[in-house]
Amino acid sequence: MSLDKVMNAESVAIIGASKNETKRGFQAIRTLLDGNYEGIIYPVNPKEKSILGLKCYSRVSAIEDPVDLALITTPAPTIPAVLEDCGKKEVSGAVIIAGGFGEMGSEGKRLEEEIVRVARENHIRIIGPNTSGMMNLRDQMNLVGLREVPRGDIALLSQSGNMALTIMTEAKLKSLKGFSYYVGVGNEADIRFHEYLEFFREDKVTHAILMYVEGMREGRKFLQEAHKTSLKKPIILLKSGRSSTGKRSAGSHTGALAGMSVVAKTAFQRSGIIVVENSDELFPVAETLSSLPPIRNNKIAILADGGGHATIAADVLTDLGVQIPELSEKTRERLRELLPRSAAVINPIDVAGGTDSDPTVFADCADIILKDPEVGGLLIVGLFGGYGIRFAESLSLMEEDAAHRMGKMVRKRKKPIVFHSLYTSAKPHALHLLRYYGIPVYDSLDIACKCVSALAERGTYLHRYHFKTNFTFHWRAKAKHEGNQIIRSARKEGRSALLEHEAKKLLHLHGAPASKDRLARTPDEAVSIAKRMKRNVVLKIVSPDILHKSDAKGVRLNLGTEDEIRAAFDEIIENAKAFRPDADIRGILVAPMARKGLEVIVGTKYDDQFGPVIMYGLGGIMVEVIKDISTRVLPISPVFAKTMIGETKSAPILEGIRGEAPYDKRTLKSVLLMCSELIESYPDIQEMDLNPVIVHEQGVSIVDARIILKPEGKQH
């Protein structure tokens, strides 16, 4: 159901309307009246005849005309009955302010489930509960009570009222930007983050979406919608609750599961979201991305009127991964003509006093620099805006001239300019003009650099997004009949794990290089299988009752002769019986000894927030001690399989060190992709563990495989 009637309501009932000025039920009406809300307001309170000159109704169902939205300010226990009444009136949405739900333990959780049930029965969508409210600033539908919130093109989604207040205050004090909508998402009991994204994607006023998130209920759907949305508009997100103390704090706050793992961060970025780590940077990045064209080639020039700022900016941008290319000879020559002899015309460009008596030289330089095809954008750092204050008043008019010219330059060249100015807080008119043209100005070098890097990140994403998968599974699409049978027969026996040879067979069906093991029921069978393998073999116990074979001494390696095999067979059976006398022994698996190579680990599991994820790492101490692991939300594309292998610290080992030949990365990549395919094909699979996988110079051997099934009825 579209959220249109909720977000753009043409009439609002204020349930819990009040004449008491300290009550939310008064303030909300006051704000709507003062703000010239374009719809109709219906106060609801059985004890009042009128409030603030408006007729007051005893209940929602007593209102004559249609009601789109209800703002409910009454306490938690009253809500189910209120919603029932709203249902009678066919109200589309309800904003529930009260806390005391999921964030307050099991009793609250029950009440939350109750209101969701009632709302669903009555076709009412809920914002909240436990929210500071919502605003549609285009229609001046302000259901929060905050005043003087600037209107503009940024949609704000926040799980903290204070953070929303922080961001709105910052927008008002430090920018010309404002907001199209604000939603206090609260406990996300009904409407989830991803549904708001869907709405904002289509909204014509909104040009960027700014999110403060502590915990999220449906991570995968969110990724899917973010992926679609970020192609149209930038999404900027700060996720807090990373640390355990932060989680403790967030948990008591929104009742949602908090946590920002590396998985989450890479998944957010893959769906095109610009992830911000510092709260100081959140609004500035949104301001920049909603105002300027992205940087197409990750390359930036820095223009400075002093060495210190240039040096710091170069450091920070380099840390952020943005390139600072040398300028073309032509560009340098033109800059040399314009600037004093002592100026640095490499990049960073230092004007060395060349702007002191004429700040329009900034615009001249910017024009030359932006024409350089190697330059994707420009960061200007230093004193601009302060020449009139510091040197002579007349210079401020020249600064204004320069601002006009640079503003038009950005539009013409479709390359962004970002400013750092020491004089931001003095509010010179030239900086106001820059902002009017959409050029942001910051008094923090770090923030200005972060904004530049966000423009570069967005440019790079838009250039490459088609290489990325979109987090959508086509469940069962590539399943094989025989594969389904393997799972079905395990289910029939009531097993929640495949036996090793079953797991390997499943892998085989999808083209994976698992060793071709065979089950032997007698020593004779084992010997004849081993003969056909034409190499030394491994014997392993096969029993649904023995998951960890080594613990039961159920594995014997490197057996060559017939005698060795026979002896090992008997020994393993004996050990297994000693380990667990009632074990259901299916036989003994005969596997060829793997060739030498590099041990790696590949696995999949279910993440609470995002569903199936895959991990990869070099075996041994690399995983055990260094935790050198790469992880992604599934499904993955070939590009991601490659990146996963390449981004581990130990990746150079695969290239072959000390003169060794390189290992077969190509086949290893195909193993990761096969895992992705397998998870998509068989929704029954909960967890998969290929360990070890041995990578050879040519080829790969999956030596051991463990596949765990979901509890019955939990598959997609």
Add this chain to the structure above:
Amino acid sequence: MSLDKVMNAESVAIIGASKNETKRGFQAIRTLLDGNYEGIIYPVNPKEKSILGLKCYSRVSAIEDPVDLALITTPAPTIPAVLEDCGKKEVSGAVIIAGGFGEMGSEGKRLEEEIVRVARENHIRIIGPNTSGMMNLRDQMNLVGLREVPRGDIALLSQSGNMALTIMTEAKLKSLKGFSYYVGVGNEADIRFHEYLEFFREDKVTHAILMYVEGMREGRKFLQEAHKTSLKKPIILLKSGRSSTGKRSAGSHTGALAGMSVVAKTAFQRSGIIVVENSDELFPVAETLSSLPPIRNNKIAILADGGGHATIAADVLTDLGVQIPELSEKTRERLRELLPRSAAVINPIDVAGGTDSDPTVFADCADIILKDPEVGGLLIVGLFGGYGIRFAESLSLMEEDAAHRMGKMVRKRKKPIVFHSLYTSAKPHALHLLRYYGIPVYDSLDIACKCVSALAERGTYLHRYHFKTNFTFHWRAKAKHEGNQIIRSARKEGRSALLEHEAKKLLHLHGAPASKDRLARTPDEAVSIAKRMKRNVVLKIVSPDILHKSDAKGVRLNLGTEDEIRAAFDEIIENAKAFRPDADIRGILVAPMARKGLEVIVGTKYDDQFGPVIMYGLGGIMVEVIKDISTRVLPISPVFAKTMIGETKSAPILEGIRGEAPYDKRTLKSVLLMCSELIESYPDIQEMDLNPVIVHEQGVSIVDARIILKPEGKQH
């Protein structure tokens, strides 16, 4: 020579004094006059009789009374003659503004050397050249031309005029703090960073030292002086020029060698310096450290009036390594009595509306929290200062009351409080009061957290500094007679490297577990040495002309029988002759085969800025691929040797993984300490490479050792 007469000059000659208002020689006099400089001003210009009402002199030597300091504003080529003239007048110091010296290539470098020579001959100390000037704000000796710089207790050293301007502007706009001195260090041609530190250490007005550094000429002396200074006053430092582009920018700017390595950062921290990475944090951290007592136990409480800010602060502080302990049951009980039922009285503490109608509850809470002995300091985040603005004007008086109480609380309990307030830019009086008591207030959560972590870092340092060595070598103090002879005899032969057995003998002399190798000149000798070793042996070629023995096929491993040894001996000699027919072959080294164990690498080298440094890492791919290395400036103490071993990512391997016994970390530690002792004992040693060193369960074997000597005459 003390800098007192330079820094606290009672008379200043302005060389290049001018009547032209745009000239520095005019502005400097104007500023001194306007600022009520407490000393005497002597304009110097042969073409003028008087300037701004002051008698003008043709040259410094024509001034009748003593002159302490000269501000030289004339161009670079005039400076040597000007200094000569200053010398006649026994001027103590000169501030040289002009650029065009070391930062401008080899010609400039020669001119810089020239002025340093003239200055030394004439006993004049130089600030600069290529500096924006200096200020002594106590005496209003402002030689920069900037106006309205706030006076206070922070000394500012900067290698960028713009960064100094940035910091002063920030101080004026956002704090009640100011500066005791400012020095634009410029090219550091004569007076170096460490000499300013010495001066500020003793200066009574200065309570903190703030430094912006791009490159540094005498890193080790700086560390030594910083070590002494930081025990008395905090030093806060931002070092830029980390990235290669940043270095390029800084190099063209100050002419000094830039670069911020991990070595530099740990060395700075070890000398008690608070290293800041973001320029936004530089002044706030100095403000905080100059105003508040440090946090003694690295444990902080967070008090918030909203969940979002608390969650972010908890995340950021955790990332910064500050602990957020749970509060004692007593503290929690007292908070529960004070706050609403829904308040969180764990840590972070969320008042949950408990301050809405009475913000003095903040002071009540702070009082309870700071009494908890587990709590070393308090961070208050959110809306404080804005209650009067947001809710009712009368609340601002209560906020002021709370501010007074908390200000006194900090003094009484000697525990710091730091504030984040959303309403900082509205400048409410309550926040002004907090600052009056030395409690800083920031509108950035990230910066407030960084300041808290700086207080914790300083507290921890002051608590533990006596475990740290002080970067001072007692050269030759622990040298052995026999060791000196080994080096002398190598020198006599004109060699710049010790032979392997010489290096090992040197190690032995200092108690190191180097293998007890013996030199054999004939196969018979080799056999008899091997017999006495009672285990398999290794043979290695010994020749000053063959440094890399493997390249010459000069090594044979694991030889047991007499025949094997004889054959290997002949083979090695043959290979060596084939490799280099004219090689001076001294014989063959017979070494016992090392027992199995874990391979590590230990080495020392000379760092351009800091002199001798030591490195340690696990051998093989850990060093080769993962670059998992730990480095320190020498000398090191036992605590540092332990930390070096413990801080590598691979350290857990030493503990024994997969049920292995742990390795002998104790002896390994002693090897690192022995390296430190060796470098201190023999200033001839340039570089030392122990690779591999094998760590056993008990004991350590230094299997190979390479020691390179400095060029003659370069030792200390």
